[in-house]
Amino acid sequence: MLKFILRKLGMGLLVAITVSLATFLMLNLAADPAAMVAGEDASPQAIEDIRVQYGFDRPLAVRYVEWIGNVFTGNFGESYYWKRPVFDLFLERAPVTLTLAFSALTITTVVGLLLGVLAALNPNGWLDRFALSLGTAAQAVPNFWLGLMMIILLGVMFPIFPVSGDATWKHFVLPSCVLGMSAVPQVLRLTRAGMIDVLGSDYIRTARAKGFGPGRILFQHAMRNALLPVVSVIAIQLGYKLGGSVVTESVFALNGLGRLAYESILGADIPTVQMLVFIFALIFIFLTVAGDVFNAWLDPRLRLE
Amino acid sequence: MKPRPTLLAATLISSLCTPALADKASDTLVVAANKEIQTLDSLYSTARENVILSYLTSDQLVVRDPETNDYLPALAASYSYVDDRTVDFVLRDGVTFHDGSPVTAEDIVFSFEWTASEAAATKRGAFIRGWFESAQALDGKTIRVTAKKPYPLMLRDIAMFVQTRKAGSYGPASDPNTSALTQEFNGTGPYRVVSFDMGAGVTLEKYDGYYADSPKSTDGAKTIVIRPIPEWGTVSAEMISGGVQFSYTVPDDTAQNLGTLPMVDHVPGPTTRIGFLILDAGGVTDPEGPMTHLKVRQAMNHAVNKQAIVDHLVGGSSVVINSLCYDGMFGCTQDVTSYEYDVDKAKTLLAEAGYPDGFELDLWAYRDKPVTEAVAADLAKIGIKSHINYVKLSAFSKARAAEEAPAMHGTWGYYATPDVGAITNHFAAGSNRNLNRDPELEALFDAALSTIDDEERADLYAQALKRSADMAYHVPIYRFSENYVAGKDVDFTPPSDGLVRLNEITWK
Numbered sequence: 001m002l003k004f005i006l007r008k009l010g011m012g013l014l015v016a017i018t019v020s021l022a023t024f025l026m027l028n029l030a031a032d033p034a035a036m037v038a039g040e041d042a043s044p045q046a047i048e049d050i051r052v053q054y055g056f057d058r059p060l061a062v063r064y065v066e067w068i069g070n071v072f073t074g075n076f077g078e079s080y081y082w083k084r085p086v087f088d089l090f091l092e093r094a095p096v097t098l099t100l101a102f103s104a105l106t107i108t109t110v111v112g113l114l115l116g117v118l119a120a121l122n123p124n125g126w127l128d129r130f131a132l133s134l135g136t137a138a139q140a141v142p143n144f145w146l147g148l149m150m151i152i153l154l155g156v157m158f159p160i161f162p163v164s165g166d167a168t169w170k171h172f173v174l175p176s177c178v179l180g181m182s183a184v185p186q187v188l189r190l191t192r193a194g195m196i197d198v199l200g201s202d203y204i205r206t207a208r209a210k211g212f213g214p215g216r217i218l219f220q221h222a223m224r225n226a227l228l229p230v231v232s233v234i235a236i237q238l239g240y241k242l243g244g245s246v247v248t249e250s251v252f253a254l255n256g257l258g259r260l261a262y263e264s265i266l267g268a269d270i271p272t273v274q275m276l277v278f279i280f281a282l283i284f285i286f287l288t289v290a291g292d293v294f295n296a297w298l299d300p301r302l303r304l305e
Numbered sequence: 306m307k308p309r310p311t312l313l314a315a316t317l318i319s320s321l322c323t324p325a326l327a328d329k330a331s332d333t334l335v336v337a338a339n340k341e342i343q344t345l346d347s348l349y350s351t352a353r354e355n356v357i358l359s360y361l362t363s364d365q366l367v368v369r370d371p372e373t374n375d376y377l378p379a380l381a382a383s384y385s386y387v388d389d390r391t392v393d394f395v396l397r398d399g400v401t402f403h404d405g406s407p408v409t410a411e412d413i414v415f416s417f418e419w420t421a422s423e424a425a426a427t428k429r430g431a432f433i434r435g436w437f438e439s440a441q442a443l444d445g446k447t448i449r450v451t452a453k454k455p456y457p458l459m460l461r462d463i464a465m466f467v468q469t470r471k472a473g474s475y476g477p478a479s480d481p482n483t484s485a486l487t488q489e490f491n492g493t494g495p496y497r498v499v500s501f502d503m504g505a506g507v508t509l510e511k512y513d514g515y516y517a518d519s520p521k522s523t524d525g526a527k528t529i530v531i532r533p534i535p536e537w538g539t540v541s542a543e544m545i546s547g548g549v550q551f552s553y554t555v556p557d558d559t560a561q562n563l564g565t566l567p568m569v570d571h572v573p574g575p576t577t578r579i580g581f582l583i584l585d586a587g588g589v590t591d592p593e594g595p596m597t598h599l600k601v602r603q604a605m606n607h608a609v610n611k612q613a614i615v616d617h618l619v620g621g622s623s624v625v626i627n628s629l630c631y632d633g634m635f636g637c638t639q640d641v642t643s644y645e646y647d648v649d650k651a652k653t654l655l656a657e658a659g660y661p662d663g664f665e666l667d668l669w670a671y672r673d674k675p676v677t678e679a680v681a682a683d684l685a686k687i688g689i690k691s692h693i694n695y696v697k698l699s700a701f702s703k704a705r706a707a708e709e710a711p712a713m714h715g716t717w718g719y720y721a722t723p724d725v726g727a728i729t730n731h732f733a734a735g736s737n738r739n740l741n742r743d744p745e746l747e748a749l750f751d752a753a754l755s756t757i758d759d760e761e762r763a764d765l766y767a768q769a770l771k772r773s774a775d776m777a778y779h780v781p782i783y784r785f786s787e788n789y790v791a792g793k794d795v796d797f798t799p800p801s802d803g804l805v806r807l808n809e810i811t812w813k
Contacts, residue, residue, distance in 0.1 A: 031699030032706060038351070038428065043730050044737055046431035047702070053426040081343045081350070082503060083484040093504065148538045156546045163542045164534055165505070253534040255504020262535075263341055268699045 005289060012285030016278055017068065023277045024064050027270050036268035037080045054080065067274060076278075077271035081264070086275045089260060096166050097256035100179060100248070101241035103172055107180030108187055109234060113227075115184070116191025117218070120226075123196055131192070135185035147178045147251035164253035175252040179245050183237045190233055194226030228295055235291030239284040328550060329794045329812045334526035336807060337540045337552040341503050341533040345490035348420060348427040348468055349483065353554070356465075356721070357805050358531065360521075361509055362403075362492035363468045366394045366413065366448075367460055368520050371802045374635060374723055376460040377520040380408055380469060380493060389455040389757050390438075396446045400516045402471055403490075403497040410442035415472035417450065425475070426483055429466035436462070457757045461722050469493045495523050495808050506532040525808040540790075544569050550792040553805050557620050560788035569790055573621030574799020576787040577719040580676060581629055582609075582668075582780035583731070585711040587742030594711055595666075600658035602777035606644035607651035608687045609680055611782050618675050621786025622799075628770040629717070629728055631784040633801070636725030636753070636766030641774035651687045663688020670694070670714035671701035676782070677714045705737050713740075716785070721804040725766040729754055732769065741778040 027033070034051035051057050070077060076086045115135070119128040154174060155163035162171050198204060199222055207217050242257075249258040257276065264272035328335060338354050347359035366381040378384060381394040400408045417440035419425050421433040436456040441449045452459055471491055475481040490498045496509040509529045532549065534540050537559045543549035544563055555563070555571075564571025584605065588597045595601045611625040630637035655663060666684065668691040670677040681691035691712075694704070704710045715738070719727045730736045732743075732750040739747075746769055753765035773779065789805070791797045796811045 031697060032703035033699065035702030035706070036699040043431055044706070044735070045435070046428070047706070049423070049431050050426070050428075053423070078484070083344050083346070083349050083487040089503075092502075096504075144536075144538075148536075148542075151539065151542045156542050159546060163546055163548055164539050165532070167505075250535045251539055253532070253536070253539055255502070259341075259504060259535070266697070268697075 005293065008289045008292070009285070012282065012289065015285060016281035019281045020068070020274055020278045021064060024067070024270070024274060025060065027268060027273060028060055028063075031268050033080070033268045033270055067271075071278065076275040079264075079269055079272045081267050081269045082272070086272045089272060090257070090275060090279065093255060093257045093260045096254055097242060097249075097258065099166075099172055100175055100245070100254060100256060101238060103176035104179035104183075104241055105234065105238050107176055108183040108237060111180070112184045112187025113191050113230070116188045116230075117195055117223070119188070119192045120195030120199060128192075131188060135188045138181045139185040141181075143178055143182055143245070143247045144251055146181065147175070147248060150174045150178060151251070164251075166252075166254045166256075171252070171254075175248050175254060178251075179241060179248045183240075186233055186237070187230055190230045191226065194229060195222060198222045198226040224298060228298055231294050231298065232291045235287045235294075236284075239280075239287045242283050242287075243280045328547070332527040332812075333530060334528070334551060334795070334807065334810060335530045335532060335543075335549045337534045337543060337549040338506070338531050339533070339535060339537075339540075339552075339554055342501070342507055342531065343503065344487045345498055345501055345507070346486035348425075348429055348470075349487070351428050354531070354533075357807065358507065359468060360494070360804070360806055361496040361529070361808055362490060362494040362498060364400075364493040364495075364519070364521070365464050365467060365469055367464045369461065369464050369722075370520065371800050371804070376464060379464075379520055380413070386757075387449070390452045392450050392459065393443070394448045394450065396448070397516060400493065401514050403492050403512055403514075404471075405514060406471065408469065408493060409472075410445055410448050412469065412472050413448045414440045414442050415474075416470045417467055419470060419475065420467050424481060429468075432462055432466050455755055455757050457754065457759075457762055458722070458724065458726050459757075461720075461724065461727070465720060465722070495519065495521050495525075496529060499528075504533065506530060522806070522809045524811050526810065526812070529807050531807075544790055544792065547792070550795050551789070551797065551807075551810060553787065553789050555788040555790050557786075557788055560790055563790045568793050570793065570795075570797075572789040572791055572797060572799055574787045574789060574803065575622050575801055576785045576803025577631075577634075577721050577723055578716055578785040578803065579626055579629060579631060579719075580673060580714070580716045580782045580785060581626075582680065582782070583713040583715050583738065583740050584778060584780065585740045586776065586778045587740055589708050589740050589742065590711040595658070595660055595664045596711065598658040598660075599777060600654045601660060603644065604651040604654035604658065604687060605684060605689070606777050606780050607647045607654065608689070609683045609780050609782065610646045612646065614676055614679050615783045618679060619783055619786055621788055623783050623786040626781045626784055628774055629731065629779060629781055630725050630770070634719075634723040634725060635759075636763050638767045638770055641771045642777075643774070644777070648686050655687055655689075660688070663690065665689075666691045666712055667710065668693050668712045668714065669696070669701055669704055669710040671696055671698045672716065673714070680714065680780075680782075708737065711740075721802045723802060725770070726754055726762070732773070741773075741776065743772070743776065743778070746772055746778075 034047050034056045038047045038050045079086050079089060082089060115131040119131040122128055151163050154160050161173050165171050204217060204222055207221050246258040246262045249256045261276050340352060340354055342354045342358060343350050347355040364379045367376040368379040370377050380397055380400050382397040384392055384394045386392055396410060402408060420427055420429055421437045436452045438451045438453045443449050475483060475485045488501060495512060495515050497512040499508040499510050501507045511527050537556055540552050541559060541563055560571045563569040584596045584602050585594055586596055586602060588594055615623045615625050627639045627643040628641050632639055666689050668681060674695055677693055681693055684691050717728055729750045731738045732746045733739060734747045749765050749769035753762045756762055787803045789799060794813050796813045800806060
C-alpha cells in the first residue's frame with residue numbers, strides 16, 4: 001500500500017512539474033511580461049528598463065530552471081505586482097478559500113447524499129422527481145447569476161447576510177451555498193444511481209431476509225458500496241474548490257486564491273501564477289491519491305488489486 | 306445604452322425594502338474599487354488605484370491644481386527657477402511624516418535619487434532618468450534640482466512621480482529592499498494608512514499632524530476605506546444597501562441604472578484619456594502597405610462615424626476630437642484639418658489611391674471592444690475588411706513592440722496631465738507607438754519638450770498637431786468620459802482631469 005501511495009505521489013510530482021513548465025511557456029510566449037509590469041501607458045524605455053531589471057531578457061530555459069531549482073529550496077520567488085514573496089500571498093489567501101471550499105463541500109455532500117438516498121428509496125416517486133429537478137436546475141444555473149440573485153434577495157431586499165467581503169462567518173453563508181449547489185447534481189445523481197443499483201442486489205435481499213432493519217441495511221450494507229464512486233467525485237470537487245472559485249470569489253468580493261489567480265493571470269504576474277498552478281496541481285494529485293486510498297479502505301478488494 | 310427594465314425593477318423593489326445607509330454618521334467614506342491595491346508604495350505601481358491612493362498618502366514638493374493647471378507649493382513653501390534647467394525649492398516649516406518625524410532636505414534629495422536610481426527599479430524611474438541630473442540640499446531648507454536640459458514637464462514629474470520618502474526607507478544603499486513600503490507606509494499626505502490587506506482594501510484616517518495651508522483639501526471624511534469589489538453587480542448591491550458610498554470607472558450601463566435609483570447619483574465627468582486609431586503611415590509593418598498612401602488614411606478618417614460612437618457607445622461627457630488632445634489642454638488645438646463623416650467621399654479617396662475594392666486590415670485592440678467593432682463596421686462600408694485582433698494588453702504591447710500591428714485602436718491617459726507634451730511618445734523618434742516616422746513631427750515634438758517657454762511650446766505643438774492632422778496619421782475619435790456613482794449623502798464634483806481626489810469628497 002505504501003509503495004502504491006509513493007509511486008502515485010512521485011508521478012504526481014512529475015505531472016506538477018510538467019504543468020508548471022507548460023504554464024511558464026504559455027505565459028511568456030503569449031505576452032510581454034515587461035509591458036505588463038510597466039503598465040498601460042508606459043514608455044518604450046520604461047518597458048526596456050523593466051525587461052532588464054526583472055531579467056526578462058534572459059533565455060526562457062535559464063529562467064525556468066532557476067525557478068524550479070528555487071522551488072525545491074522552498075522559494076517560489078517574489079511577485080512582480082505585489083512586491084512580496086508569492087508564498088506569503090498564498091498563505092494569506094488560503095484561509096478564505098479553505099473556509100469557502102470546506103463549507104461549500106459540506107453543503108454539496110449533505111444535500112447531494114441526502115437527496116440521492118431519498119430519491120433512490122422511492123425511484124420515480126415525487127421526491128425522486130423533485131430531487132432530479134432540483135439537480136437539473138442547480139446544474140443549469142450559472143454561479144454568477146445565482147450569486148447575484150442571492151445577494152439581491154438575502155443581502156439587499158432582506159438584509160440577513162452581508163453582500164460582500166470575508167470578515168465574519170456570515171460573509172461565507174451565501175458564497176458557500178452558491179458554490180456548494182453547483183456540485184450537488186453530480187453527487188445526487190451518482191448517489192441515486194449507486195443506491196438504486198445496490199438496493200436491488202442479491203446481498204441486500206439476503207440482508208432483508210435475515211431480518212435486518214432498514215436503517216442497518218441502508219447505512220451498514222448499501223451505502224458503503226454505493227458511495228465508492230461518490231468519494232472520488234467529492235475528492236475531485238474538493239480539488240476544484242481549493243483551486244479557488246474565481247466567479248464566486250469575485251461576485252462576493254472574497255479575498256481568496258481564486259481572485260489571486262485571476263488578478264495574477266490578468267497582470268501576467270508569472271511567479272504568482274507559476275506557484276498557484278504548481279500548488280493546485282499538487283493538491284489535485286494528493287486528493288486523487290487520497291480518494292483512491294479511501295476507496296481501498298471502503299472496499300478491501302481494491303487493496304488487493 | 307438604455308437602462309434595463311428588469312434590473313431597474315429589481316433594484317427599485319429592493320430600495321423599498323431597505324433604506325440607504327450612507328455612513329455619514331461615522332464619517333467613514335467607503336469607496337469601491339474595481340481592482341485590488343497591489344502595494345502601498347505607489348512608486349511600484351502605475352495602477353489608477355495607486356494614483357488615487359498616493360494623492361492621499363504622499364505629498365510632494367508641488368501639486369498640480371486641476372482647475373488652473375498651476376503647480377502649487379505643497380511640501381515646499383515656495384519654488385523659483387534659477388535658470389531654464391534649475392529650480393530651487395524651499396521646504397515648508399513644520400511638515401512631518403506620518404510617524405511624526407520632520408521632512409528634511411535630505412529626505413527630498415533621497416526621494417529624487419531613489420526614484421531615478423536603476424537599482425530601485427521603480428515604475429517611474431524611466432521618466433525621471435530622462436531629464437534628472439541632480440538634487441542637492443543647499444542648506445537645511447533649500448533643495449536645488451537640476452535637469453540635464455530644459456524640460457517643461459519637470460514640475461509635473463516632481464508632482465506625480467518623485468514621491469516623498471524618508472531617507473533610508475528602503476534599507477542600506479548597499480543592499481536596498483524595494484519591497485520595504487509595500488505593506489507599511491510612512492507618508493506625508495493628508496491621510497495616513499491605518500490598515501492594509503490587499504484583498505480587503507485599505508483604511509485611511511486623516512493625519513492629525515498634517516500641515517496647515519496645504520493646497521490639498523482637508524474637508525473630506527475622517528476615515529476613507531477603499532474596498533476592491535471586482536463585480537459591478539456586487540458594487541451595485543452595496544451602493545443600494547449603503548455598504549459603499551462611492552465608486553469610479555463605472556461601466557456606463559451600470560452607472561445609468563444606478564442613477565435612476567433614489568439613493569444613488571450617477572455623475573459623469575471628463576477625463577484626460579482619449580481614444581484613436583494609429584495607422585501605419587510610415588510603412589513600419591509593410592513598406593508598401595495601403596496606409597502609406599495619404600488618400601487611404603484620409604478615407605479612413607472620413608469613414609469613421611465618430612459622433613455616433615460618442616453618442617451611442619461612450620456617452621457621458623465624451624466629445625469628438627480632431628487631434629490627439631482635447632480643448633483646455635495646454636498646447637492643444639482642435640483647429641486642424643477635420644474629416645467629416647462621409648462614406649461616399651471616403652470611397653472616392655480610396656479609389657483614387659488605387660484601392661477601389663478596399664483591402665484587408667489587421668486591427669489590433671486591447672480595450673473598449675465595442676468601439677473597435679464600430680470602427681471596423683464603418684471601415685467595412687468602404688471596403689476595408691478588418692480582422693480584429695482583440696487581445697490582452699500584454700499581447701498588444703508585444704505586437705506593437707515587434708512592429709506587427711499595422712493599425713491599432715489606441716488610448717492615452719496622459720498621466721492625468723493636461724499638456725500635449727505628455728503624449729510625446731506617440732510622435733518621438735524610436736517609439737513603437739510612432740508609426741508615422743515623420744522627421745518633421747519628431748523634430749517639432751523634440752523642440753517643444755526642450756524649452757520651458759510656454760508660448761514657444763504652444764506654437765510648436767500647434768504646428769505639430771496641424772501637420773499630423775493634414776497627414777492623417779491617426780484617426781482621432783473621442784475624449785473618454787468617466788462615470789462615478791455616489792450615495793445621496795455624498796457631495797462630489799467630478800474633476801476635470803478624471804483623477805479622483807477622495808479627500809475632496811464631503812457629506813451633504
